[in-house]
Amino acid sequence: DAGVIQSPRHEVTEMGQEVTLRCKPISGHDYLFWYRQTMMRGLELLIYFNNNVPIDDSGMPEDRFSAKMPNASFSTLKIQPSEPRDSAVYFCASSLSGTGERRMSEKLFFGSGTQLSVL
């Protein structure tokens, strides 16, 4: 399995521009998470999906951020307009439902991240 695939690996843009980050989860996984990592705040959960449906977007910092999952194999995180304070590494992760009463399995599989720099 190729694992979680994110693109681009690096993105440099100017303030005010639209940025779109992409993620392909592991095939068969039904949970998808978007995280943001900064030195100041560590790993922050932005939003997660279950079966393509957004479950919790309370971590999305502002209306400038939006995420979609049009199908089980693709998700996007969009920032419009981008600001310098959005500069961070953005990770996508996927997971598979657990069994029985468990609603989520134990292991998150992370992609290699997108390093975003907003000038």
Add this chain to the structure above:
Amino acid sequence: QQQVKQSPQSLIVQKGGISIINCAYENTAFDYFPWYQQFPGKGPALLIAIRPDVSEKKEGRFTISFNKSAKQFSLHIMDSQPGDSATYFCAANELGRLIRYGQNFVFGPGTRLSVLP
């Protein structure tokens, strides 16, 4: 309530030494405590995890110690090697939580470990 505290922020250990990283949580509903290891330029990867029904779990040189009453857990790396140099994140989750309630996998701020040769 959802926060996981982690210390130290950074740690330098000699090769062959013991690395110890500590975490503390507040939410007593957490029922799963994983540790993730992250190398530069890579995403975090699950290293080892524990549930609160046991006080210790060991996998090779890595051991998690769990103190339910103190709401603390720690990662011990025995015989630390330069290849262990990475950032380590503790996390906590409520695996039994229904998906509609959201917010899962709360991560600590991370510890940057450097093992000197």
